[in-house]
Amino acid sequence: MRRRNLQLDEHGRLRHLLTTEGLKRQQIIDILDTAESFISQEDQAVRKVPLLRGKTVVNLFFEASTRTLTTFELAAKRLSADVLKIAVSSSSAVKGESLLDMLRNLEAMQCDMFVVRHSDSGAAHFIAQHVAPHVSVINAGDGRHAHPTQALLDMFTIRRRKGEFAPLTVAIVGDIMHSRVARSQIHALTTLGVSELRIVAPKTLIPKHVESLGVHVFHDMKAGLRDADVVIMLRLQKERMQGALLPSESEYFQAYGLTEDKLAVAKPDAIVMHPGPINRGVEIDSAVADGPRSVILEQVTNGIAIRMAVMSMVLGRGPMEAER
Amino acid sequence: MTTKNNDIETLLAAMADGLRAKLGAETAADALMVGIHTGGVWIAQRLHTQLHNRQPLGQLDISFYRDDFSRIGMNPQVKPSRLPTSVDDLHIILVDDILHTGRTIRAALNELFDYGRPAAVTLAVLGERSGRELPIQADVVGRHLSLGEHEYVKLVGPDPLRLEVVEAP
Numbered sequence: 001m002r003r004r005n006l007q008l009d010e011h012g013r014l015r016h017l018l019t020t021e022g023l024k025r026q027q028i029i030d031i032l033d034t035a036e037s038f039i040s041q042e043d044q045a046v047r048k049v050p051l052l053r054g055k056t057v058v059n060l061f062f063e064a065s066t067r068t069l070t071t072f073e074l075a076a077k078r079l080s081a082d083v084l085k086i087a088v089s090s091s092s093a094v095k096g097e098s099l100l101d102m103l104r105n106l107e108a109m110q111c112d113m114f115v116v117r118h119s120d121s122g123a124a125h126f127i128a129q130h131v132a133p134h135v136s137v138i139n140a141g142d143g144r145h146a147h148p149t150q151a152l153l154d155m156f157t158i159r160r161r162k163g164e165f166a167p168l169t170v171a172i173v174g175d176i177m178h179s180r181v182a183r184s185q186i187h188a189l190t191t192l193g194v195s196e197l198r199i200v201a202p203k204t205l206i207p208k209h210v211e212s213l214g215v216h217v218f219h220d221m222k223a224g225l226r227d228a229d230v231v232i233m234l235r236l237q238k239e240r241m242q243g244a245l246l247p248s249e250s251e252y253f254q255a256y257g258l259t260e261d262k263l264a265v266a267k268p269d270a271i272v273m274h275p276g277p278i279n280r281g282v283e284i285d286s287a288v289a290d291g292p293r294s295v296i297l298e299q300v301t302n303g304i305a306i307r308m309a310v311m312s313m314v315l316g317r318g319p320m321e322a323e324r
Numbered sequence: 325m326t327t328k329n330n331d332i333e334t335l336l337a338a339m340a341d342g343l344r345a346k347l348g349a350e351t352a353a354d355a356l357m358v359g360i361h362t363g364g365v366w367i368a369q370r371l372h373t374q375l376h377n378r379q380p381l382g383q384l385d386i387s388f389y390r391d392d393f394s395r396i397g398m399n400p401q402v403k404p405s406r407l408p409t410s411v412d413d414l415h416i417i418l419v420d421d422i423l424h425t426g427r428t429i430r431a432a433l434n435e436l437f438d439y440g441r442p443a444a445v446t447l448a449v450l451g452e453r454s455g456r457e458l459p460i461q462a463d464v465v466g467r468h469l470s471l472g473e474h475e476y477v478k479l480v481g482p483d484p485l486r487l488e489v490v491e492a493p
Binding site: 312315 | 385387388389393394395396397398400401402403404434438
């Protein structure tokens, strides 16, 4: 029996969003196009629409987050869904059994979607394997593994600012090793077919065999940023680090922090991105973060549109078996 | 059977006359004209010119307000709705190509009222056919169309505009 991609239903439609890995190019484009329809003509705040009225979305966050939690909640509310917020502390020993019990209870209360953030890689997949057929799961970040909505909003931001993906040189800078965002971005960028994808980081923060993903590795930041169209800065994931991988934050900033000086070797119209929250003076300095090439705040607004798109696509994927 | 292009011009002229008769030339020129994507926008553009309307033309895409979302799913090619931020106290002329079941107009009214409280809404359609499923009627109609049981009519465009009658499969 051929193993199906867990994210797709039996008709090949997106049922869960767990990772950008395995998404076809057209599926990603459809998500970006759908998100575009939620951004109003004047780029103002996204209007409220009744698409998910009567549906219940549960934000199941096993790991701290304000920004992601808030944008998912906003996105669901803008679609007129009812939203439940459940913050489960990781110390409540979430073993397989009790997690499934929690899910069964929530499903008995007729919840249609779970948005899951968890410190264990694979958590969202695990939940997706056990939910009832009409329920969808969105991965809001699992361990070091994936953060697909962040990568998709980054792709959306790049497309809005740059148009085509094919001619672009994109540089991802920073803590690749511990970053689920970087992994999701790498899958998306290679699927969308950018001209060149570069990773810029110290050796200790680059996972082994990363070149097999189709990226060029740089340890020198200026070399890595030369003529880049898009510069994506990652946050140092201190909470996920074990052992002394870096000498100090200030030494990191000297070599890998983004300053005007280092940015000068990129293309003049290069854009600067960061998934947030930013550590000023560690991976990026304020002049750049607040400067004319930064699109960091646009990423936040785009995040609402992308999350609205993904939620409405999975819950509105068309007739389900039960209705036939 | 296809309606010839110059016949569309006749229908448009009839709609313009109907709107002037119903609202008066001044109100027709000052009202906010809103076309429903896609055919309604084509019609509204022409009416906008014929009535010397002074407001920017509004456009509605009703995809997010349809009543069959859970059946047909999400359309990735939704066009943007373009309306002033508020429609409070405005007289709106809502324009569509074909009035059939009435569900599109129901969705359009819901969407309009999410933008505010219009003073009035006048509905003008190019063609009207039998098959109404909701209590919705047009105020101004270009032509009443008689169709056979398995026939559908659609507006093809934008240039030239043509009404096409097709047999359902």
